[in-house]
Amino acid sequence: MNRRKKIKQLLQAHAKKASAKLAPQNKPKYISKADRLKLAEQAGVDASTSTEG
Numbered sequence: 582m583n584r585r586k587k588i589k590q591l592l593q594a595h596a597k598k599a600s601a602k603l604a605p606q607n608k609p610k611y612i613s614k615a616d617r618l619k620l621a622e623q624a625g626v627d628a629s630t631s632t633e634g
Contacts, residue, residue: 612620
């Protein structure tokens with residue numbers, strides 16, 4: 582019984598991972614802190630140039 586249970590658990594875990602991989606990803610892509618700062622800096626520069634002109 583114990584051996585069957587372990588094998589069943591392994592197969593279920595593999596099936597779960599496979600189905601999760603096929604499922605659509607709704608989570609946004611991770612952006613690192615440094616990249617967020619760069620984007621904010623660029624947005625600030627863009628905003629200041631558009632208000633001057």
